[in-house]
Amino acid sequence: MLTRLEIRDFRCFGEAQLELSPGITVFEGANGQGKTSLLEAVFFLGLLRSFRTGDLRLLKRWKCPSFLLRGRLDDGQEIAVEQGAERRLRAAGQAVGRSSDFVRYLGPVALSPEDIRLAKGPAAERRQFLDILGSQLSAATLGALRDYDKALRQRNQLLRLQAPDAQLRPWEGLLARSGAAVMQARAAFFPDLRAAFLDAAAALFPAGTPLDLKLVPAVSAAPGGEEESLILALEEARPRDRELGSTAAGPHRDELAILLQGRSLSSHGSEGQCRLAAIALRLAAAELLISPEAPGPILLVDDVTGELDSQRRDVFLQRLSRFPQVFIACTECPAILRDGGARIVQVEGGRLVQNAGD
Amino acid sequence: MSRELQPEALRRLAESLSRLPGLGRRSAERAALALLDWKPDELKQLAERLASLSEDVGNCRLCFLPTDLRKGELCPVCADPRRDRSLICVVESVSMAVPIEKSGYRGCYHVLGGKLSPLDGVGPGQLHLESLRQRSAEAECREVLLATSTDIEGQATAAYIAELCARPGLTLSRLAQGIPIGADLSHTDSASMAMAIARRNQF
Numbered sequence: 001m002l003t004r005l006e007i008r009d010f011r012c013f014g015e016a017q018l019e020l021s022p023g024i025t026v027f028e029g030a031n032g033q034g035k036t037s038l039l040e041a042v043f044f045l046g047l048l049r050s051f052r053t054g055d056l057r058l059l060k061r062w063k064c065p066s067f068l069l070r071g072r073l074d075d076g077q078e079i080a081v082e083q084g085a086e087r088r089l090r091a092a093g094q095a096v097g098r099s100s101d102f103v104r105y106l107g108p109v110a111l112s113p114e115d116i117r118l119a120k121g122p123a124a125e126r127r128q129f130l131d132i133l134g135s136q137l138s139a140a141t142l143g144a145l146r147d148y149d150k151a152l153r154q155r156n157q158l159l160r161l162q163a164p165d166a167q168l169r170p171w172e173g174l175l176a177r178s179g180a181a182v183m184q185a186r187a188a189f190f191p192d193l194r195a196a197f198l199d200a201a202a203a204l205f206p207a208g209t210p211l212d213l214k215l216v217p218a219v220s221a222a223p224g225g226e227e228e229s230l231i232l233a234l235e236e237a238r239p240r241d242r243e244l245g246s247t248a249a250g251p252h253r254d255e256l257a258i259l260l261q262g263r264s265l266s267s268h269g270s271e272g273q274c275r276l277a278a279i280a281l282r283l284a285a286a287e288l289l290i291s292p293e294a295p296g297p298i299l300l301v302d303d304v305t306g307e308l309d310s311q312r313r314d315v316f317l318q319r320l321s322r323f324p325q326v327f328i329a330c331t332e333c334p335a336i337l338r339d340g341g342a343r344i345v346q347v348e349g350g351r352l353v354q355n356a357g358d
Numbered sequence: 359m360s361r362e363l364q365p366e367a368l369r370r371l372a373e374s375l376s377r378l379p380g381l382g383r384r385s386a387e388r389a390a391l392a393l394l395d396w397k398p399d400e401l402k403q404l405a406e407r408l409a410s411l412s413e414d415v416g417n418c419r420l421c422f423l424p425t426d427l428r429k430g431e432l433c434p435v436c437a438d439p440r441r442d443r444s445l446i447c448v449v450e451s452v453s454m455a456v457p458i459e460k461s462g463y464r465g466c467y468h469v470l471g472g473k474l475s476p477l478d479g480v481g482p483g484q485l486h487l488e489s490l491r492q493r494s495a496e497a498e499c500r501e502v503l504l505a506t507s508t509d510i511e512g513q514a515t516a517a518y519i520a521e522l523c524a525r526p527g528l529t530l531s532r533l534a535q536g537i538p539i540g541a542d543l544s545h546t547d548s549a550s551m552a553m554a555i556a557r558r559n560q561f
Contacts, residue, residue, distance in 0.1 A: 100547075161481075174510055
């Protein structure tokens with residue numbers, strides 16, 4: 001949980017400080033005033049990436065060489081990231097060398113209008129969702145994912161070069177080892193994710209909507225036998241992989257399927273159903289992060305309520321109160337939150353105004 | 359630095375210096391400016407030393423460590439009869455051999471000249487691997503210690519060498535991984551700690 005946030009030269013913010021409290025805080029303001037950028041700042045401080053863009057250069061304020069984000073945690077520790085041409089990380093007064101150690105502090109989960117891609121988009125969107133959640137739940141999984149990705153790109157390059165098997169084998173061994181760790185991690189948290197998804201979906205969808213979530217591994221393996229199965233699958237697929245110049249078998253092709261009446265929601269669901277399913281999936285991820293071993297979660301809600309009818313919107317907003325810390329960006333604070341005692345911060349042109357009485 | 363303040367010769371020197379490890383463009387410019395203050399004979403000496411590098415220093419015929427060619431084609435390690443020839447420590451570069459040598463290690467070395475990385479255009483043909491295979495195949499060699507780096511490319515390189523050199527009677531070993539001596543446990547990164555726990559020793 002964050003108790004204080006400091007921002008310098010981030011998006012439209014020059015300098016801003018904000019004391020934060022547990023529970024729900026609403027960032028209220030007209031469009032283009034920096035509400036979403038505040039959520040983005042918290043997200044970046046947590047995961048060193050943005051939920052809006054892959055281009056880090058867009059994040060710093062115009063003409064500034066770098067931006068700085070600093071947060072104080074509820075245990076008094078401070079974490080900070082300065083991102084310019086290079087990135088500097090600090091936690092508890094010490095430089096942090098590895099980003100995988102830094103991303104363990106906050107555990108942000110963002111809900112944004114673009115999330116419809118999660119349900120409607122290609123399988124890669126849902127795999128990325130699985131990978132970020134897996135990384136938040138365990139630093140070892142993050143390490144395995146990075147190793148896997150690197151080894152995969154190296155093997156694909158060798159395939160394109162038509163290199164002999166002796167050169168492929170070392171990379172396949174590393175792919176199998178890291179890939180097995182990824183598969184095991186996914187299999188371990190998936191039952192909890194499914195249960196939390198069904199629970200959230202039951203609250204958001206009309207009663208009796210036959211939804212389900214399924215993890216479909218690209219390479220099936222007996223528990224404990226993942227590494228061996230991957231080695232065999234990679235060896236078997238070599239001739240075809242050589243033709244295609246890419247690796248067909250492995251957890252990078254796993255599918256997280258959202259099913260409606262047993263059929264893929266992405267191709268058979270309506271736009272509205274896809275939006276609701278994406279919200280349910282994000283809430284489920286946040287639910288999993290409520291654990292003594294995992295950080296946070298800090299829920300960042302970017303105006304997704306516009307897509308819900310008033311009844312579901314209230315159900316959704318009530319559900320947010322179960323999370324330790326929630327930041328919501330919206331043009332006008334919904335009555336149910338105002339009445340529920342949410343804190344309101346006005347955002348105007350990159351400046352923050354806290355309501356009197358806070 | 360603006361172009362007006364930087365004559366052509368100075369800029370070219372800074373450009374060359376910036377290729378050195380640890381020197382960015384700015385520090386290379388500062389180093390070049392500092393050289394301006396040297397006396398002509400000091401500069402001349404530096405230039406002579408640089409010129410003699412390619413003539414006097416080359417790679418050891420056996421292990422590819424840098425060596426003084428005027429004293430023969432073997433490096434001091436390979437030429438020393440007291441070094442243990444049954445043990446070959448494989449490193450990616452000379453700089454990685456330095457801490458191993460300082461540790462009191464008494465075996466021999468083999469410098470690969472890099473690590474496998476197809477994406478960077480480095481395959482087995484770009485590394486000193488065939489010579490390593492030949493050395494490890496000789497009867498006096500009993501162990502190859504794979505001291506390549508711990509990243510994924512270093513691991514792949516070690517795995518490739520292990521397959522390349524494997525033969526009965528030859529031990530293939532890897533540097534242990536874990537917590538540095540004297541390290542503060544509360545600041546140990548999680549990956550090193552996980553390895554230290556997985557490979558813990560009996561007390």
